Amino acid sequence: MLYDLLRDLYSILRGTGAVLWFVWPFMFVCGLGSIVWYAHPQSGESEADSERRRSRFIAAEIAAGFALLMMFCAVGSNI
Known part of the structure; x- marks a missing residue:
């Protein structure tokens, strides 16, 4: 149950990070x-x-933190 929820969250963040690849670097830098x-x-x-x-x-x-998490999910799916 928890594993399925985390897997779904990972796929959502991976998809969002892949589509919005130009947003999360700026969000991370501006957040820092x-x-x-x-x-x-x-x-x-x-x-x-x-x-x-x-x-x-x-x-x-x-x-x-959200931008960093999205970055790791998007990059991890491309390896």
Whole structure:
């Protein structure tokens, strides 16, 4: 059951990565850039700005991780 779910997820990511081969490299690089940018607090940052920065940091981590996963699935299917 779990194996079938993971295999289906792999095939979806493999197909998406193969079709959108021009999107995931930019998504990965922009995600990493955003991680670096949002990792450090700015001077004079309010609590609301700090919370917004943390949520954007987490979103950038998720985007970069999803792009990396899509890249490995697309490349792994071509070997």
